[in-house]
Structure formats: C-alpha cells, structure tokens
Amino acid sequence: MVKHIELFVKDNRLVELQNDLATIVTEDEFQNSIIELNQDTSGFKTYTLKAPLPERLSVKEIIKFWCKWYDSKLSLDTVLYECKLFSFNHKKIKKLTTSELKLVHLAKLFLVPETKFIIKEPLQNVSIETKHTVLNLLNELSKYNSIITLTNHTEEALLISNNCYRLTEKTFKPIQISQHEPNHQQDISDSNQLERQQIKRLTVKTNEKTLFLDPIDIDYLEGQDGKVVIHVGNEQYTHDTTLQSIEKIIVPYGFYRCHRSYIVNLQKVSEIISWSKNNYSIRLNNTKEILIPLSRQKAKEIERFFNINE
Numbered sequence: 001m002v003k004h005i006e007l008f009v010k011d012n013r014l015v016e017l018q019n020d021l022a023t024i025v026t027e028d029e030f031q032n033s034i035i036e037l038n039q040d041t042s043g044f045k046t047y048t049l050k051a052p053l054p055e056r057l058s059v060k061e062i063i064k065f066w067c068k069w070y071d072s073k074l075s076l077d078t079v080l081y082e083c084k085l086f087s088f089n090h091k092k093i094k095k096l097t098t099s100e101l102k103l104v105h106l107a108k109l110f111l112v113p114e115t116k117f118i119i120k121e122p123l124q125n126v127s128i129e130t131k132h133t134v135l136n137l138l139n140e141l142s143k144y145n146s147i148i149t150l151t152n153h154t155e156e157a158l159l160i161s162n163n164c165y166r167l168t169e170k171t172f173k174p175i176q177i178s179q180h181e182p183n184h185q186q187d188i189s190d191s192n193q194l195e196r197q198q199i200k201r202l203t204v205k206t207n208e209k210t211l212f213l214d215p216i217d218i219d220y221l222e223g224q225d226g227k228v229v230i231h232v233g234n235e236q237y238t239h240d241t242t243l244q245s246i247e248k249i250i251v252p253y254g255f256y257r258c259h260r261s262y263i264v265n266l267q268k269v270s271e272i273i274s275w276s277k278n279n280y281s282i283r284l285n286n287t288k289e290i291l292i293p294l295s296r297q298k299a300k301e302i303e304r305f306f307n308i309n310e
Helices: 028-038 059-069 076-082 098-109 128-141 154-160 243-250 296-305
Strands: 004-010 013-018 021-025 045-047 116-120 146-151 164-167 172-174 202-205 210-213 220-224 227-232 235-239 255-259 262-265 269-276 279-284 291-294
Touching (some): 028 116, 028 146, 059 076, 098 128, 128 269, 220 243, 243 262, 255 296, 262 279, 262 291, 279 296
Parallel strands (some): 021 146, 045 116
Antiparallel strands (some): 004 013, 220 227, 220 262, 227 235, 255 262, 269 279, 279 291
C-alpha cells in the first residue's frame, strides 16, 4: 500500500509525497528551511547525522545506553550487527571516522520512539562501502517509518529512492524517473553509441557567452529542468538545450547515455559500482565524491564496452 508523507517546504505550502522513503534535492538554505518548518509542526524528528556524541564512550557503550534509555526491543548485539558497527564497537567516539560516525547516528534511528524522520545529507562525505550500508539501512528503516532525506546532489537522491523531488526558489516538483528507458536512440545504431571519433570543439551557448569546449575535458552532462548542465572539472555550464538534442552531437565523441538524465564521458569512467541487483552507479577517475546513476538496462551494455566478464 502506497502511503503519503506531508510536510512544509515553504512557509505556507504543505506538500504530499508518495511512499515512506522520499528524497528532496535542494540547496542547503532550503534544506535548513524545511527542517525548521517541520521539526515542531509535522511530527518529524530531524537528524543531520552530525550531532555531538559523548567522545569518551565507545560505540558499544553509546548503543547500550540508547537501548536502555529508549527501552528498545532490539538487543545490543542485533543493533551492532545489523548497522555494521561490530567491527569497531570498542572504538571511542572521538576516534571514529566520518563514515563510522554516520553509521552510529543512523543506528540511533532504530531505537528512538519517533516514526517520522527528516535526514539531511545521509550519503555526504562517506566511503563507497558506507554508502552501500547507509542505503540498506534507510530501506530497512522505511519499512516501519516515514523518511524524507535532503540532499543537494541528484545522483545521490536517485540512489536513495525512486521518489525524488526538486525544490527551488519558485518550484517544487517530482524528478521524473523512467523504469524503462525510452527508445529515443532508434536513429543511433548500437555500434555508433560507443564509437569514438576524432575530437572536435563543442559549441555551448550559456546565458552570456558562447563557449568552445573540448569534449575530452567534459566529465558528464546532466539533464535538469529542461536544460543541460555540463560538468567540466569543478566548473558547471548550463546549456539551453535538451539532453536528447545534445546527445546526438556528443555521443560520437566517446560519450554514453547511461541514464535517463545523464550522459557520461566513457574516457573518464574508473569504476562501475553495483549497490544491488537493480541499482548501479559510475564513478569517474577525477573524483571520489560524485557517483553517476547507471540504469539497470544500460549496465550490461557498458560492461560489454569495457569487456567486463569476458
């Protein structure tokens, strides 16, 4: 049964989100606004997963304390194992890494009496292995609780849930996600999709300038609000065109439509990550932080290109 979550995203605007696990993509300013608007009015408990903890206690000691304090039905060992804390359960809080500390904070959510949570940036600044654990824990929590996560990264939102929304200064709307990739490439043969040709300059018209980008410098392209955001290193350029239109131009230069909303430079791919049977991501060789969504339908194609499992 599909449930609904209600919360305020603006001062007087109450919205309804489907499902027990939803994600809102928005800037930090609006994330803080959502937290302030809902923490006292909508029954939500807010977690930034950064709150100070007693530094002299060990992980085992703090979990044991929470189990007793909240009169939890879960045993100490169950929490340590299920939340992947057992390997460092004797470690002092003050010596935990960012990834370990985030798991400890998440473990608390299994013990508290509240059933409605707003969690800010659950995947931020953690290792790949920890991201896998966090995703599993969020899904487990959502079986019995209503959870809204806040993030500034679309690629992380797509990892967390299929129920994603984008909040801007003027709009709040769902991020469209197709379960079955549209057949928009019928005019591009399979061989041409992954073909690399001589590199030429790509003309990109931004708000005030016309740029000439070397495609080899582009990391990936993201479709956003009917436009294309081109990521080059730490720079971003917004191009007033659709992802489908620019795809026809850039695919012959070694790019690949790996997801409904993303085109990736295959020359920059360093790793394909399988989170679950139907959930994949691409990591680029110039960053450990950004993960590009890879649809299940496209995973096998890109594996064939890189001769994986051959």
